[in-house]
Amino acid sequence: MVLISAVVVLAVALGYLANQLRQRTADISSVEPGSRIDAEGLVTAVKEAVDAQVSKAAQEALKNNTELAGQLIDERARTLEEQTKNLLQPVTEQMGQLKASVGDLKSTYENNKGSVDRLNESLTQQINELNARTGALAGALKSPSARGAWGENQLRNIIDLSGMASYCDFSEQTTSVGDDGALRPDLTVRLPNGAALAVDSKVPLASYLRMQEIDDPGAREVEMKGHVRAMQTHVKALADKRYWALFDEAPDFVVMFVPGESFLADALRAEPGLMDEAMRQRVVIASPMSLMALLLTVARGWQTTLLAENAKKVEEHGRELHRRVGTTLAAMAKTGRGLESATKAYNEMVGSVESRVLPTLRKFNELGVSGEELPEVKPIESTTRDLASRELENGPGPTD
Numbered sequence: 144m145v146l147i148s149a150v151v152v153l154a155v156a157l158g159y160l161a162n163q164l165r166q167r168t169a170d171i172s173s174v175e176p177g178s179r180i181d182a183e184g185l186v187t188a189v190k191e192a193v194d195a196q197v198s199k200a201a202q203e204a205l206k207n208n209t210e211l212a213g214q215l216i217d218e219r220a221r222t223l224e225e226q227t228k229n230l231l232q233p234v235t236e237q238m239g240q241l242k243a244s245v246g247d248l249k250s251t252y253e254n255n256k257g258s259v260d261r262l263n264e265s266l267t268q269q270i271n272e273l274n275a276r277t278g279a280l281a282g283a284l285k286s287p288s289a290r291g292a293w294g295e296n297q298l299r300n301i302i303d304l305s306g307m308a309s310y311c312d313f314s315e316q317t318t319s320v321g322d323d324g325a326l327r328p329d330l331t332v333r334l335p336n337g338a339a340l341a342v343d344s345k346v347p348l349a350s351y352l353r354m355q356e357i358d359d360p361g362a363r364e365v366e367m368k369g370h371v372r373a374m375q376t377h378v379k380a381l382a383d384k385r386y387w388a389l390f391d392e393a394p395d396f397v398v399m400f401v402p403g404e405s406f407l408a409d410a411l412r413a414e415p416g417l418m419d420e421a422m423r424q425r426v427v428i429a430s431p432m433s434l435m436a437l438l439l440t441v442a443r444g445w446q447t448t449l450l451a452e453n454a455k456k457v458e459e460h461g462r463e464l465h466r467r468v469g470t471t472l473a474a475m476a477k478t479g480r481g482l483e484s485a486t487k488a489y490n491e492m493v494g495s496v497e498s499r500v501l502p503t504l505r506k507f508n509e510l511g512v513s514g515e516e517l518p519e520v521k522p523i524e525s526t527t528r529d530l531a532s533r534e535l536e537n538g539p540g541p542t543d
Contacts, residue, residue: 290345290348294344294346294402297344298329298344298400302330304435305435305439306439307332307441307445329345330342332441334444335441335447338390338391338393340394341386341398342397342398342434343397343400345377346374346377346399346401346406347373347376347377351366351367367410368413370406371410371413374417374428375417377399378421378424379424381397381399382426384397387425396425396427397425398434400431401431402431403430404432486526493520493521493522496520497520
């Protein structure tokens with residue numbers, strides 16, 4: 144700005160001088176030729192002088208402005224650098240922390256990578272084994288005998304989990320003879336009151352297993368209807384066997400155990416009235432969870448019965464202990480009375496010796512025929528403690 148102002152001032156001055164020179168030239172032109180001055184040369188000389196001064200001033204001003212601008216730029220750069228450094232300091236610290244965190248994560252990942260790989264391999268192997276076993280189980284369940292064995296094994300597991308092995312006397316494959324010949328429920332659960340509950344696990348699953356291998360919805364619905372009909376037929380067969388009539392005081396129903404939750408749930412979705420129909424025929428359809436609840440209830444009944452029996456035994460043992468303690472206390476009282484009689488007799492004997500025997504013995508000392516000095520005999524002053532017992536007021540009980 145200073146340089147521009149100086150140039151403008153010089154330009155104005157130069158214009159003014161040039162205008163004055165032109166006026167003087169016009170005035171001189173009217174003067175005689177001999178006295179004229181070279182006005183053009185003078186203007187040129189003045190112009191060159193002014194240009195030189197303007198150029199010099201402009202250069203000095205440019206130099207000063209350049210130096211000043213450099214100083215301002217340096218100061219501004221230093222200020223801006225300091226401000227930028229202050230602004231970027233937290234970011235730099237955060238970046239350092241982020242770098243350290245990323246390094247830690249990378250180290251952790253590299254350390255855990257091997258464990259994750261081994262875990263993935265183990266899970267993959269277990270999944271493959273599970274798929275193989277599932278396929279083998281599905282193939283095995285196609286056999287009726289295999290399905291029966293699997294159902295009985297499920298019964299064993301549920302009985303163990305419910306605690307019936309400890310609190311209930313149960314037997315598997317018990318054969319009972321009825322009007323229609325030998326009947327054999329898969330499980331007979333003995334109840335605390337001496338009754339028995341029959342459980343059957345021979346539920347038909349052929350249609351259901353075929354349905355699992357079909358993708359067509361129409362064919363699956365047909366097989367599901369066949370599964371429902373098979374279960375209804377089995378309910379009818381169990382009702383006709385009348386297992387509850389084979390045992391005394393047995394509940395008038397039989398439990399039809401379905402060894403899989405989905406087997407029963409899918410059948411109930413297809414035929415919601417299946418459960419009511421079975422109940423009317425005195426057949427209770429039980430899934431693993433409902434049978435578990437039933438057996439847990441029976442186990443609780445056994446626990447209550449055993450507690451009552453143990454309480455009765457404790458009462459009997461307490462009565463016996465009370466009777467025996469009474470006998471012992473009577474013997475102790477009799478012994479105390481004997482000790483008291485013996486102490487009384489002893490004291491009487493001591494009094495007789497002191498009054499009748501010792502005076503005669505002392506006369507021997509006076510005659511000089513005595514030997515050693517006779518020891519002193521003292522009476523017993525302590526007495527036996529009376530046994531205070533209300534049980535002895537009515538006399539001692541019978542002895543063993």
